[in-house]
Amino acid sequence: MSTREPGTRPAEVPKRPRRRHGLVIVNTGEGKGKTTAALGVIFRAWGRDFKIRMFQYIKHTTATFGEHRAAMRLDIPIEALGDGFTWLSKDMDRTAALAVEQWGHCKEAILKGDEDIIVLDEFTYAMHYGWVPVDDVVETLKARPAPLHVIITGRYAPQELIDCADLVTEMKLIKHPYREQGIRAQRGIEF
Amino acid sequence: MSTREPGTRPAEVPKRPRRRHGLVIVNTGEGKGKTTAALGVIFRAWGRDFKIRMFQYIKHTTATFGEHRAAMRLDIPIEALGDGFTWLSKDMDRTAALAVEQWGHCKEAILKGDEDIIVLDEFTYAMHYGWVPVDDVVETLKARPAPLHVIITGRYAPQELIDCADLVTEMKLIKHPYREQGIRAQRGIEF
Numbered sequence: 001m002s003t004r005e006p007g008t009r010p011a012e013v014p015k016r017p018r019r020r021h022g023l024v025i026v027n028t029g030e031g032k033g034k035t036t037a038a039l040g041v042i043f044r045a046w047g048r049d050f051k052i053r054m055f056q057y058i059k060h061t062t063a064t065f066g067e068h069r070a071a072m073r074l075d076i077p078i079e080a081l082g083d084g085f086t087w088l089s090k091d092m093d094r095t096a097a098l099a100v101e102q103w104g105h106c107k108e109a110i111l112k113g114d115e116d117i118i119v120l121d122e123f124t125y126a127m128h129y130g131w132v133p134v135d136d137v138v139e140t141l142k143a144r145p146a147p148l149h150v151i152i153t154g155r156y157a158p159q160e161l162i163d164c165a166d167l168v169t170e171m172k173l174i175k176h177p178y179r180e181q182g183i184r185a186q187r188g189i190e191f
Numbered sequence: 192m193s194t195r196e197p198g199t200r201p202a203e204v205p206k207r208p209r210r211r212h213g214l215v216i217v218n219t220g221e222g223k224g225k226t227t228a229a230l231g232v233i234f235r236a237w238g239r240d241f242k243i244r245m246f247q248y249i250k251h252t253t254a255t256f257g258e259h260r261a262a263m264r265l266d267i268p269i270e271a272l273g274d275g276f277t278w279l280s281k282d283m284d285r286t287a288a289l290a291v292e293q294w295g296h297c298k299e300a301i302l303k304g305d306e307d308i309i310v311l312d313e314f315t316y317a318m319h320y321g322w323v324p325v326d327d328v329v330e331t332l333k334a335r336p337a338p339l340h341v342i343i344t345g346r347y348a349p350q351e352l353i354d355c356a357d358l359v360t361e362m363k364l365i366k367h368p369y370r371e372q373g374i375r376a377q378r379g380i381e382f
Contacts, residue, residue, distance in 0.1 A: 021375075036232055039231030040229065040258075041230075050379045066238040066239045170363040173360060173361075176357075186212065188236040188238075
């Protein structure tokens with residue numbers, strides 16, 4: 001875990017690391033901003049030299065959205081699912097298998113605790129569709145190293161996950177008229 | 192406005208810029224994630240070489256939170272208010288005057304349109320407390336160059352602002368127990 005904070009103390013005075021309480025943060029709801037807020041934490045945490053790792057459960061591996069371009073430049077690993085499963089996928093068995101495989105990697109990373117923050121983006125769907133058992137997720141989160149922060153995003157967060165989380169925010173759509181007006185998703189804003 | 196997207200086309204084929212529809216985005220509500228989601232858009236937009244400028248209405252000028260450290264390294268200007276007004280300020284007249292002055296800078300930037308994205312962080316309070324007239328804000332937003340995105344964050348977003356916005360999200364607190372448990376705000380996550 002990197003706890004270094006540059007410029008706060010001279011090198012000759014070893015600073016006892018501030019005790020950190022790792023949080024489980026869930027961004028859920030029908031509104032925008034779930035993944036975006038996770039990216040905001042990444043931005044902030046990168047500014048503090050935190051070690052960050054992000055797993056995506058929806059976006060395609062070949063996606064080069066704004067966040068992928070930024071992450072690549074800043075050397076933040078974003079690991080996408082095999083073929084970018086969505087609920088529109090034609091082969092749901094394959095999709096489920098990929099989600100399970102991806103969860104295996106996440107679980108290993110969470111238990112190992114080499115990072116300061118792990119983001120599981122759009123992961124709630126894998127639980128919602130029953131591919132990854134919520135119990136397994138909750139047990140893994142409980143068994144993680146104490147300082148590790150885990151952020152999970154996506155709609156339909158299961159109650160068991162909410163019960164074990166430290167911070168749950170619902171993103172609620174108040175107004176989103178521009179889609180109805182035929183305006184496309186805006187590059188740099190939504191992707 | 193920078194519309195360059197690196198690596199998509201060879202330099203000898205000039206690409207007609209994709210028509211951009213600037214959005215007014217409001218992140219409001221009592222929950223966490225309003226500023227954080229704005230930072231997430233900044234992260235994404237930075238990955239696309241957008242020109243970004245952020246004005247803060249709450250944080251202190253000398254604050255070096257995670258986002259300030261990241262922004263400084265990435266050369267994204269964050270301009271804070273003179274003395275970091277809060278509703279706990281002792282001299283509210285001075286606070287109001289500073290908010291008005293800051294709005295003057297914002298207004299100029301919005302009308303000029305040199306940036307691709309302008310973020311007015313925690314700006315709703317200045318309207319809520321009556322220091323900056325909502326009408327002036329709405330008129331300025333309507334008069335801005337068409338491709339400019341403006342993001343406004345903070346609780347108590349006035350109805351007139353919501354009416355003129357393209358996307359409004361309410362961040363709603365579902366669960367936030369760790370504060371009650373005496374756990375402090377976590378560095379790199381919340382600041």
